[in-house]
Amino acid sequence: MPDTIRPKGLDALGFFVREGSLARVPPSFEPVVAEARHRLPGLFGSRLHSAYLYGSVPRGTARTGRSDLDLLLALHEEPTDADRDAVRELEKALDAEFPQIDGVGTLLYGRARLLSEAERHDMGWFLACLCTPLLGDDLGQRLPRYRPDSRLARETNGDLGRLLPRWRERTASAGGSEEARRPLVRFMSRHLVRTGFTLVMPRWRGWTSDLHEMAGVFGAYYPERARQMAEAAVRGYEPVGDASVLRSYVDDLGPWLAGEYARVHGVKAPRSDGA
Known part of the structure; x- marks a missing residue:
């Protein structure tokens, strides 16, 4: 197991510790x-x-x-x-x-x-x-207690492939407006970083909500994509209205991540409302 960041967020029995207060x-x-x-x-x-x-x-x-x-x-x-x-x-x-x-x-x-x-x-x-x-x-x-296992990974973020067509529509709708693109960059950046993190969460056996830490954990397992994910973490906190960033998400990082997620954990079960 890569040890660049020590696992945390769980109790001594390996269950999630509730976040926040x-x-x-x-x-x-x-x-x-x-x-x-x-x-x-x-x-x-x-x-x-x-x-x-x-x-x-x-x-x-x-x-x-x-x-x-x-x-x-x-x-x-x-x-x-x-x-x-x-x-x-x-x-x-x-x-x-x-x-x-x-x-x-x-x-x-x-x-x-x-x-x-x-x-x-x-x-x-x-x-x-x-x-x-x-x-x-x-x-x-x-509700029951939870561990960071593959089922949890699949059912939380295993729907990225279904989301990407909608993301492409929203990217096109933003047009040439930097102001309209900035919140999209923030939203997609955060979603991709969290999805990248939960992809490796069962192997890391821990939890964090910090985007930079999430990207670091992901990058330890996928060094070839580490830089992209680290940059996405930065934009999750400090978004820019750059159209090329959105294109890279919907045409490159997003499709790759959706495919790798499906290969490792499978695809999230559809909900009755289509979600």
Whole structure:
């Protein structure tokens, strides 16, 4: 096993240690978190089962004015289009009111789906291991413990091949606008680095959410692609609106990674909604 970076993120028995804590929220982000916690019950009332933070804010690594606020909301029933519209309005309001965040991203699911067998090694794992409880009863307590195995790798990021046609459409739609390309570069960079990391995660036998560390772990196993992945990690934090970067993702790194992922772990099982 390459030992450039020592495995971490697991307990003594090899299970994931849950990431993040409300105690780690940086002081400058505490008012944003408090306001989100205050507004969510009013938005959904008794239909809200629970709410969670994830990403850099509960990990304590958020950068003022540069990081976004990431939320996962679980409703008692499946969300409606009206629910999604309401969440978009909340995102816009929080982003406008709090300059310390650079956008808000919200995942919205029904409780039953999060606990379903189909999501057990995808969104179930995500909630149980990468999300910090904010409101309500923690669904993570109803999910199993997880190890960084091949099944988890397949069911989390084994769908890159299905995503690439959509990525190409979005790249074409961005046209000549550097402003429109920059968030695409950020999104695709992060997705590719995380996919590259989970490709080798079962061999490394550990977990990290730091993009640079992820790229370093990947590069130890695939040195011929190490530079590309390291550059993608940089762009995940500091995106540029460069059309050539997007082309390299959808025409080179992305297809190669999708093929290698399918060879090593197989392809993620399709969901009933086509996801």
